[in-house]
Amino acid sequence: MRKTHRTAAVLATLTAALSLTTLAGTSATAAPAKAAATVTCTAANTKVTVQEVQRPLNHLLLTAKNTGTKTCYAYNAPFLRFDDAQSSIRVIEDSAPQSVIALKPGESAYAGIGTSSAEGSEGYQADKLGVLFSNRAMDGGAGSVTYPKLPAGGVYVDSSAFVTYWQPNPADALVW
Structure with missing residues (x-):
């Protein structure tokens, strides 16, 4: 046996x-x-714009439209720096979406920018905004910095400024 x-x-x-x-x-x-035809969103494959919004107050809407021919991933939150600030503004961690935002050609991702609040200090009028896309690990940038045009006259920014993670629609980006 x-x-x-x-x-x-x-x-x-x-x-x-x-x-x-x-x-x-x-x-x-x-x-x-066949390898997946996706890449990281960068200034080279997107058009980044900034627009002033009526509500909420002291907010801007950052839009990144995929102008490339492949799907790109908008990882995490963009790194933003007004004028010649020494560091990026803070990211609202609670704004992280359920998944990474994948943009097919022609689609857009959105991030809300809070520029100032009653709790802020050290305010100034900013004339320039540098935007750098995040790499997947969010420990550095992807590609080069792009400088979208700010609203005429610039924007007032103080120490309370923040940015959200990339969102799939403008309403989600402006909740914060």
Whole structure:
């Protein structure tokens, strides 16, 4: 009886090995799977614009429209710097969406920008906004900085300024 179990185990092992060999041979001759046609959204494949909104007060809407030919991912939140500030404005962590925003060609992602509040200090009139897309790990930028045109006369910015994560629609971006 013991010999029969051992023989069955050896046969099962040989069958599995033979199956793996066959599968390996099959996959080697099969056509390779086509790589996904997606890239990270950057200034090179999007058009970034800023617009003033009526509500909520002291907010701007940042729009990134995919102008490329491939789907791009708008990871995390954009890094924003007004004028020659030494660091990016803070990101509202609670604004993180359920998933990464994927933009097919022609589609847009949105981020809300809060420019000032009653709690803010050290305010100034900003004339320039630098936007840098985030890499997937959110530990650095992707591509180069782009400078969308601010509303005429610039915007008042103080220490309470913030930006949201990229959102799939403007209403979600302006909730914060």
